[in-house]
Amino acid sequence: xxxxxxxxxxxxxxxxxxxxxxxxxxxxxxxxxxxxxxxxxxxxxxxxxxxxxxxxxxxxxxxxxxxxxxxxxxxxxxxxxxxxxxxxxxxxxxxxxxxxxxxxxxxxxxxxxxxxxxxxxxxxxxxxxxxxxxxxxxxxxxxxxxxxxxxxxxxxxxxxxxxxxxxxxxxxxxxxxxxxxxxxxxxxxxxxxxxxxxxxxxxxxxxxxxxxxxxxxxxxxxxxxxxxxxxxxxxxxxxxxxxxxxxxxxxxxxxxxxxxxxxxxxxxxxxxxxxxxxxxxxxxxxxxxxxxxxxxxxxxxxxxxxxxxxxxxxxxxxxxxxxxxxxxxxxxxxxxxxxxxxxxxxxxxxxxxxxxxxxxxxxxxxxxxxxxxxxxxxxxxxxxxxxxxxxxxxxxxxxxxxxxxxxxxxxxxxxxxxxxxxxxxxxxxxxxxxxxxxxxxxxxxxxxxxxxxxxxxxxxxxxxxxxxxxxxxxxxxxxxxxxxxxx
Amino acid sequence: xxxxxxxxxxxxxxxxxxxxxxxxxxxxxxxxxxxxxxxxxxxxxxxxxxxxxxxxxxxxxxxxxxxxxxxxxxxxxxxxxxxxxxxxxxxxxxxxxxxxxxxxxxxxxxxxxxxxxxxxxxxxxxxxxxxxxxxx
Numbered sequence: 322x323x324x325x326x327x328x329x330x331x332x333x334x335x336x337x338x339x340x341x342x343x344x345x346x347x348x349x350x351x352x353x354x355x356x357x358x359x360x361x362x363x364x365x366x367x368x369x370x371x372x373x374x375x376x377x378x379x380x381x382x383x384x385x386x387x388x389x390x391x392x393x394x395x396x397x398x399x400x401x402x403x404x405x406x407x408x409x410x411x412x413x414x415x416x417x418x419x420x421x422x423x424x425x426x427x428x429x430x431x432x433x434x435x436x437x438x439x440x441x442x443x444x445x446x447x448x449x450x451x452x453x454x455x456x457x458x459x460x461x462x463x464x465x466x467x468x469x470x471x472x473x474x475x476x477x478x479x480x481x482x483x484x485x486x487x488x489x490x491x492x493x494x495x496x497x498x499x500x501x502x503x504x505x506x507x508x509x510x511x512x513x514x515x516x517x518x519x520x521x522x523x524x525x526x527x528x529x530x531x532x533x534x535x536x537x538x539x540x541x542x543x544x545x546x547x548x549x550x551x552x553x554x555x556x557x558x559x560x561x562x563x564x565x566x567x568x569x570x571x572x573x574x575x576x577x578x579x580x581x582x583x584x585x586x587x588x589x590x591x592x593x594x595x596x597x598x599x600x601x602x603x604x605x606x607x608x609x610x611x612x613x614x615x616x617x618x619x620x621x622x623x624x625x626x627x628x629x630x631x632x633x634x635x636x637x638x639x640x641x642x643x644x645x646x647x648x649x650x651x652x653x654x655x656x657x658x659x660x661x662x663x664x665x666x667x668x669x670x671x672x673x674x675x676x677x678x679x680x681x682x683x684x685x686x687x688x689x690x691x692x693x694x695x696x697x698x699x700x701x702x703x704x705x706x707x708x709x710x711x712x713x714x715x716x717x718x719x720x721x722x723x724x725x726x727x728x729x730x731x732x733x734x735x736x737x738x739x740x741x742x743x744x745x746x747x748x749x750x751x752x753x754x755x756x757x758x759x760x761x762x763x764x765x766x767x768x769x770x771x772x773x774x775x776x777x778x779x780x781x782x783x784x785x786x787x788x789x790x791x792x793x794x795x796x797x798x799x800x801x802x803x804x805x806x807x808x
Numbered sequence: 809x810x811x812x813x814x815x816x817x818x819x820x821x822x823x824x825x826x827x828x829x830x831x832x833x834x835x836x837x838x839x840x841x842x843x844x845x846x847x848x849x850x851x852x853x854x855x856x857x858x859x860x861x862x863x864x865x866x867x868x869x870x871x872x873x874x875x876x877x878x879x880x881x882x883x884x885x886x887x888x889x890x891x892x893x894x895x896x897x898x899x900x901x902x903x904x905x906x907x908x909x910x911x912x913x914x915x916x917x918x919x920x921x922x923x924x925x926x927x928x929x930x931x932x933x934x935x936x937x938x939x940x941x942x943x944x
Contacts, residue, residue: 397818397925397941422921422943458918518881528918529944567881570921574874577924581867594866595925739917739944740814766915808918 327371331355331362337391337791338724341375348590349378354386356725356791361391361783364736373400376592380405381600382413384666384673388725390680391787392734392779396421398595401679402734406664406726408673409601414589415610416598417576419676421657424572424613425620426531426564427498428654428703429628430714433635434647435557437537440803443638444535448761448804450634451533455627458528458765458808462521465626472520472568473508476615480625483523488629495692497653498682501621503660507611511568512575515612519568519619524626528766528808530773531563532705533631536712536800546716546797549698550651558800559635559648560712561627562705564657565620572616576609601674610659617658624653651714652692652701656681656731664726675726683717683729683794691717702794706733706781708773708805709758713785713796720792729794733781739772746771755805764807773807810838819917819944821873826935828865832872832892832899835938839873842942844886845914852888852904861898865929868899869938873922876903884908917944 329346331339334354339362341353353374357365365371370393377399378387384406393402398418407413440447456463465483467475475482479502480494494500508516526533538556541547552558565572580597584590587600599605628650632643639646659676666673684691684700691700695716702715721727737745751770755762764770782799789796810823819842823834840847858875862868872892879885887905921943929938 395815397923397943458915514878514882529920567920574921593925594927595923597924738814738818740812740819768916 325369327366327369329371329375331371337787341371343378346375348592349375351378351383351386353378353389355389355393356787356793357391358787361779361787364779365393368395370395370400373398374403376596377403377405377419379592380407380414380416380596380598381589382407382409382411384408390730391784392679392730392732394735396678398593399678402731403678404680404725404728405676406673407601408671413601413674414598415601415606415659415674416596416676417573417580417609418595418597419678420573420613420659421678422570422573423564423657424569425617425655426657427620427624428656428705429561429624430651430701430703431559431628431631432551432647432649432651433557433559437555437557440535440557444761444804447535447634447638448763448806450638451631452763452806454634455526455533455630455806456524457526457806461525463524465524466521467523469513469516469520472516473511475523475622476508476511476619477506478502479618479621483622483625489625493625493650495694496650497621498655501618501625501653503614503617505611506614506618508615510608510611511572511615515568515571515575518571519566522566522568523619523623524630525566526563526627526806526808527566528769532708532805532807533627534560534708534712534802535804536560536802538798539801540799542796542798543716546698549695550701550714550797551649552714552798559631560703560705561624561631563623563627565616566623568619569616572612576612579605579608613659617655620655621653652703654681654703662727664722673726675728677728679731680728681731682727683715683721684727685717685719685722702729704730704732704781704785707775707778708762708802709755709760709775710801711781712800712802713781714798715785715788715794716797718792718795721794724791725793729788730784733778733784735777736779737777742772742774742777743768745776746774760802761804762807766808769807810834810841812838812842815941819942821940821942822938824932824935824937828894828936829892831929831936831938832869832894833890835869835873835940836876836887836890839876839919840887842917843880843915843919845916847888849913850886850888851906853906855902855904858901858903859898863897866927868894869929869940870922870924870927872899873940877919877922880908886913919944
């Protein structure tokens with residue numbers, strides 16, 4: 322079933338956009354829009370991800386189109402790489418599946434004033450120290466432990482809570498989506514079980530595709546924006562990819578169970594149980610929103626603590642304080658989240674619930690939610706690739722506001738299933754292969770490296786080319802990995 | 809009989825059995841095989857009783873697997889043997905296992921969640937077939 326190709330209609334409607342018309346399936350309220358070029362389209366057609374785009378088009382209150390980014394791949398219910406905006410005034414729904422299990426999975430990018438020559442002889446020592454200090458792997462707990470009361474306070478306040486305890490500086494918040502605190506989070510709506518799962522996991526990477534990577538800028542595409550972001554050729558940087566750990570998973574799980582009866586109660590039908598949703602303006606919807614926002618704040622906090630530990634390791638290895646090493650946060654952005662945002666829909670300004678499941682906010686220059694420091698150029702967008710090739714910094718652009726509810730891609734997108742990648746890795750030493758390419762990789766499980774090997778992903782450069790061409794965001798700089806730690 | 813199957817980003821559990829009681833046992837064993845590399849290394853040392861209410865067969869399977877997973881999440885418990893009785897109103901089960909011990913057990917996957925995506929229990933000849941996708 323996973324390998325069945327999509328045979329439905331995909332009409333090319335210009336500028337890297339392909340439409341699935343509403344006539345494809347009964348129940349589609351809007352068309353599907355998939356952003357991809359011919360090369361990526363060929364890969365996308367290989368499974369049923371486009372069918373999932375069509376299923377999402379059936380959600381009550383959906384606006385304009387069910388949108389997919391060039392890195393889409395088949396997920397459970399929603400495809401990964403999807404965007405769906407719903408209007409609560411038209412019965413629009415909120416969907417936990419449209420956010421994902423790992424609420425506020427996202428990426429943080431930290432600059433340094435080191436250059437390639439400064440680190441190249443210290444990489445093994447640096448990666449080893451990062452691996453020993455930053456907890457990674459399945460179910461791992463960390464050194465930061467909070468009781469239930471403090472875990473709930475942390476969810477209400479976001480990274481401010483840990484920064485007040487000396488684990489960061491206030492300016493980190495200025496460079497975080499929503500300043501690291503999504504308003505109207507209500508941690509009392511988060512179950513005790515979720516709190517228990519989160520109490521000892523803040524500041525841990527987790528497993529799967531999460532990582533902490535040391536990278537070097539190897540190309541600059543837009544000198545002016547790169548300058549505004551403080552990026553230059555051969556500069557060493559750190560990228561962190563993680564989310565809200567077990568806590569976010571439990572919030573999603575709890576909501577999916579609570580939403581079981583919503584289709585019957587509110588009178589709509591769903592093509593897949595994983596698309597479970599409730600009207601955003603209903604008791605069930607409001608409860609999930611309050612809990613989801615709390616988990617999102619936990620996610621920002623998790624990445625704050627991961628960054629803090631990385632700063633400590635760099636200071637130790639290079640014998641200078643992190644401030645001396647210029648380890649300033651460029652930005653932190655979520656790619657699994659739902660936000661209540663103002664957008665122009667058919668010429669009319671309205672507030673909609675924008676679900677971004679494996680998709681990144683990309684606001685243009687001048688948008689009030691872009692930090693002051695970047696207001697003139699646009700929001701930094703962080704796109705992790707695979708651990709052998711490249712990652713990117715992009716900048717938000719107007720095209721995203723016009724076409725995709727201010728959204729762009731989130732990564733390379735998988736090309737192989739985890740099982741296929743594991744089979745492919747049998748008998749190979751992925752760490753040695755990476756070392757040969759100049760990347761030091763350490764993981765807490767050998768399977769982790771095989772599942773995440775570069776070949777398992779599409780080429781992120783192709784994905785970025787599409788979002789650049791379609792003006793969903795623009796290229797600023799490309800980084801290649803030097804060292805990576807994984808779960 | 810049970811097996812794991814591929815899914816683009818995730819993993820599927822599939823089992824067949826002559827009756828529902830056996831089907832729920834097979835699916836539980838399948839879940840353990842997704843989590844632990846060699847399930848035979850898990851010893852049936854501690855016994856726990858699980859009771860779940862529910863009239864929808866598929867949701868009941870979901871809740872059953874989720875219950876086993878949540879015992880791993882909170883107590884690091886992994887299981888070796890299962891006895892299950894499925895009825896019209898829910899299930900009762902006796903499960904035996906032990907805490908995960910990294911000295912003796914090797915992780916296969918971190919199963920992060922059981923999903924509802926394409927969750928199914930259907931008639932398969934004289935018996936039953938179940939499929940569940942798990943998030944890893």
